[in-house]
Amino acid sequence: MGISSDVIRGYNDTMILCILIKGPSYGYEISREIRRLTDEKYIIKETTLYSAFTRMEKNGYVQSYVVEAEGTASGKRRTYYRITPQGEQYYREKCEEWTLTKEVVEKFIGREDHGDNS
Amino acid sequence: MGISSDVIRGYNDTMILCILIKGPSYGYEISREIRRLTDEKYIIKETTLYSAFTRMEKNGYVQSYVVEAEGTASGKRRTYYRITPQGEQYYREKCEEWTLTKEVVEKFIGREDHGDNS
DNA sequence: TACTTTTACTACGTCAGACATACTACGACA
């Protein structure tokens, strides 16, 4: 059953931005890249992905541009996204936040040592 | 500004259960314990805490019982919570999930190596 | 040639967890 979405919540944007740092891309490609990078361990839902784009464009983290690809396989038009400086900034912040989060959560993970209170 | 709640989302229950494994406790105490364990890095909101209790009791992860504490300072009644076997099971599952999640998220963290695609 | 799959989205609606705001109530302390 893989990973419940609620855990990842808030990090989908980060994953997408991480891929966009390497260069502009579009929905389908990003989706496959996430899949590939995680060895199929995480497969982002289409609706999640595209709503992330909308949100992030509204927030100024990405910019979209449409490419009318005549010779390109599959479909006719693709919406590419490129990361903005604000997006890069946001990505860096999320990376720092992750370090903190990990630290915090791990205080509560695998601590089954029953503190004897008899 | 600490940790945004969306990240932690889904792990509040786990933190609470982790504390309850050591023995029954009540809201205020759990709140302080989380604060203490994380060196003030994470302070759970009261509403988040109490709604987690309601949810977890509904799901059978905890059981509540009221203690009418005559001599006890502060207030008159305390609602204690104790973890159930299902709660312990759920906690273990969340711990495993965390391992996976960490693995996945970290593929996208601190990867600012610009893959040259000129 | 007809059918299915892959690519590449858009639209709409629902759900759950987090949290803001506000209120109650008792005891202690100054």
Next chain:
DNA sequence: TGTCGTAGTATGTCTGACGTAGTAAAAGTA
């Protein structure tokens, strides 16, 4: 007398994730 710490309850809003469904063109396949 008023504020602080303790110990909650009530109500409502927001947001991200995601279920369901539909569109459409190209590419593979029988």
